[in-house]
Amino acid sequence: MTATLLNGKQIAQEIRAEIAEQVRRRVQAGKSQPKLCAILVGDDPASQVYVRNKERACEKAGIAGTVDRLPATTTGTELLARIEQLNHDPTVHGILVQLPLPKSESSADPLDERRVLDAVSPLKDVDAFSPVNVGLLMQGRPRFLPCTPHGVVQLLHRCDRGVAGKHVVVIGRSDIVGKPIASMLSQRTNMANQGDAEGGRDVANATVTIAHSRTENLADLVRQADCVIAAVGIPKLVTADMIRPGATVVDVGINRVDDKLVGDVDFEGVKEVAGAITPVPGGVGPLTIAMLLHNTVKAAELADG
Numbered sequence: 066m067t068a069t070l071l072n073g074k075q076i077a078q079e080i081r082a083e084i085a086e087q088v089r090r091r092v093q094a095g096k097s098q099p100k101l102c103a104i105l106v107g108d109d110p111a112s113q114v115y116v117r118n119k120e121r122a123c124e125k126a127g128i129a130g131t132v133d134r135l136p137a138t139t140t141g142t143e144l145l146a147r148i149e150q151l152n153h154d155p156t157v158h159g160i161l162v163q164l165p166l167p168k169s170e171s172s173a174d175p176l177d178e179r180r181v182l183d184a185v186s187p188l189k190d191v192d193a194f195s196p197v198n199v200g201l202l203m204q205g206r207p208r209f210l211p212c213t214p215h216g217v218v219q220l221l222h223r224c225d226r227g228v229a230g231k232h233v234v235v236i237g238r239s240d241i242v243g244k245p246i247a248s249m250l251s252q253r254t255n256m257a258n259q260g261d262a263e264g265g266r267d268v269a270n271a272t273v274t275i276a277h278s279r280t281e282n283l284a285d286l287v288r289q290a291d292c293v294i295a296a297v298g299i300p301k302l303v304t305a306d307m308i309r310p311g312a313t314v315v316d317v318g319i320n321r322v323d324d325k326l327v328g329d330v331d332f333e334g335v336k337e338v339a340g341a342i343t344p345v346p347g348g349v350g351p352l353t354i355a356m357l358l359h360n361t362v363k364a365a366e367l368a369d370g
């Protein structure tokens with residue numbers, strides 16, 4: 066058996082076209098053009114590529130995208146001051162601080178990731194990393210959905226791979242990927258469309274197990290899953306022998322191996338067993354960017370009052 070390929074790149078293109086149309090109508094109605102400001106500290110090459118991709122995606126959707134490139138020597142106080150400035154700038158709707166932040170050069174005034182993310186106005190927090198937005202999500206009344214988890218939900222929704230009543234095993238428990246995915250899939254309503262499940266099977270109401278580095282017998286656990294979501298950062302962690310035949314496999318991992326991009330799943334082996342699988346590249350990554358654009362438009366709408 067060969068699994069159905071879940072083509073994230075194509076779905077992201079569809080979503081981006083929908084967003085571009087939404088922006089066009091918004092501007093035509095005399096409302097402001099949505100604007101995203103990304104802050105990039107330091108010169109990490111991977112982060113530079115990501116931020117550039119986000120900038121390009123904004124441009125194509127008719128969203129104004131700017132990047133603040135700050136030197137690696139930036140102090141915590143300086144970065145917090147910049148965020149505060151953007152919080153109060155009415156022309157900026159969305160603010161994103163690219164992670165990871167560089168290791169601080171100033172030990173007296175370091176870049177503290179938690180403090181930095183806490184400083185972003187919850188109304189402009191298009192990554193949905195602020196504690197207010199995390200709390201609203203946990204309570205099932207989200208303002209912004211975190212981009213990668215929302216991308217996974219959109220992907221499953223639009224490929225008709227519902228998880229209601231199914232056993233989902235999420236491997237990874239980070240604040241930005243594993244935890245919010247597990248939360249969204251176990252809620253009562255489909256977060257992708259705020260409860261309107263029309264046109265897709267219910268991507269909610271799953272029975273979710275969260276696995277991590279201290280999980281014993283990971284292979285036995287994953288074998289029980291109807292849907293596996295890998296968000297770890299270890300190439301080939303998930304192998305064919307761990308997959309129940311017909312299961313849906315979503316690979317969130319992005320790893321660079323010999324100058325090539327691979328996920329956490331042994332794609333060649335697993336695709337022979339799984340019912341459906343996302344590739345890397347071309348799977349979840351493009352959806353992350355599409356959902357960032359979605360949140361930027363949402364932030365502009367919030368600013369309209």
Ligand SMILES: NC(=O)C1=CN([C@@H]2O[C@H](COP(=O)(O)OP(=O)(O)OC[C@H]3O[C@@H](n4cnc5c(N)ncnc54)[C@H](OP(=O)(O)O)[C@@H]3O)[C@@H](O)[C@H]2O)C=CC1
Pocket residue numbers: 213236237238239240241242243276277278279280283296297298299317318319320349350351353
């Ligand atoms: N496609 C996209 O758009 C995005 C992709 N990514 C990618 O997703 C992956 C995960 O990112 P992120 O969540 O930020 O990573 P983190 O490093 O923050 O979290 C990794 C998680 O994996 C767990 N883990 C580590 N080793 C094992 C193991 N052997 N078995 C089971 N679990 C393990 C860790 O457990 P513990 O908690 O015990 O340490 C941790 O919970 C990365 O490859 C990243 O590049 C990230 C963001 C967006």
Ligand SMILES: Nc1nc(=O)c2c([nH]1)NC[C@@H]1CN(c3ccc(C(=O)N[C@@H](CCC(=O)O)C(=O)O)cc3)C=[N+]21
Pocket residue numbers: 114115118161162163164165192212213319326345346347348349350351352353354
């Ligand atoms: N504040 C913040 N928000 C983020 O959303 C954020 C972040 N920091 N730091 C890093 C991670 C990682 N991330 C990705 C986004 C898109 C692709 C993506 O589009 N990947 C393409 C390939 C891109 C390429 O070829 O390099 C694909 O998978 O097909 C991947 C990874 C967002 N992150």
